[in-house]
Amino acid sequence: MKAVWYEKQGSAPEVLVYGEIPTPTPGRGEVRVRLRASAVNPADANRRAGRLHGMEFAQIIPNSDGAGVIDAVGEGVDAQRIGERVWVYFGQRGRAFGTAAQYICLPEELACTLPDHLSDEEGACLGIPGMTAYLALFDESPIQGRVVLVTGGAGAVGHYAVQLAKWGGAKVIATVSGAEKAAHARLAGADAVVLYTDADALQQVRDAAGPQGVQRIVDVDAVANSDLVMNVASDGATWVSYAIGPKAVTALPLSSVIRKNLRLRGLYLSGLSAPVRREAQLGVQRWAQETPGAIHSVDQRFPLQETAQAHLAVEAKKKMGTVVVLCDASANPN
Secondary structure (H helix, E strand, O other), rough: EEEEEOOOOHHHHHOOEEEEEOOOOOOOEEEEEEEEEEEHHHHHHHHHHHHOOOOOOOEEEEOOEEEEEEEOOOOOOOOHHOOOOOEEEOOOOOEEEEOOOEEEEEEEEEEOOOOOOOOOHHHHHHHHHHHHHHHHOOOOOOOOOOOOOOOOOHHHHHHHHHHHHHOOOOOOEEEEEOOHHHHHHHHOOOOOOEEEOOOOHHHHHHHHHHOOOEEEEEOOOOOOOOOHHHHHHHEEEEEOOOOOOOOOOOOOHHHHHHHHEEEEEEHHHHHHHHHHHHHHHHHHHHHHHHHOOOOOEEEEEEEHHHHHHHHHHHOOOOOOOOEEEEOOOOOOOO
């Protein structure tokens, strides 16, 4: 099969290799998916670059999310799954070979039925961003009728968080960096969108939230957004942060967190138990099935042999939505 891999960490153009390797065979409990699309998440680029991660295997095919068709199954898997269109996640988590390839073998529970109305490219977007957004929103504290603030509302996770929060019955405020991203967040259904670069951004969020304040925060950077959160969160609000910014070691205002009785929770999908991840996977599946008008934003498309350029596009931090690699050698980006 055609695939992209690296045998040392570094910049994408220097370490990513495109070529042929043996097509994998599914083991017990596994399915093999003929991939049509692979998504590049920031975590995939970080792993390849050596940021916060070492080389876990001698040879690694990057990327963890994707979509395609099951074409073979291993022992213990129902053969009726052959031919099923699926979206997959965690392809390169605990395994050497991810989704930047024409085929992948992985445990069957990591392959979920792709709704008929979604394309393969849209299905590839779901995985880690959609599940992260779901887990940031839904727990023992209901969001129906509550005010939810989504920082970075035009990003892959943030855009899903806006849509999922509306699906859950919340009023949603999104913060973004510019006019184009503001339009993107409004398209997702945000009730109010605030440019965090505005001098009166804090007051805009307060006005949009109303007297009750913000009751849940889905946050892309707890350090960078701490002042905003401290000033708009209601007492007892839940603050979920899922990513690390450039000033990750800077102290947080813990005294304010304590005095407001905030629940500050980190969210790292890889560190959660399989049952919790499965709950999120099924939740995203249910939402995607029930919401045919949902937006699954593809920012850019690259052919498989240009996976390095796809990684560079993610690292540029200008994308809105997901950067997708087309795994079928006969496909061309639109």
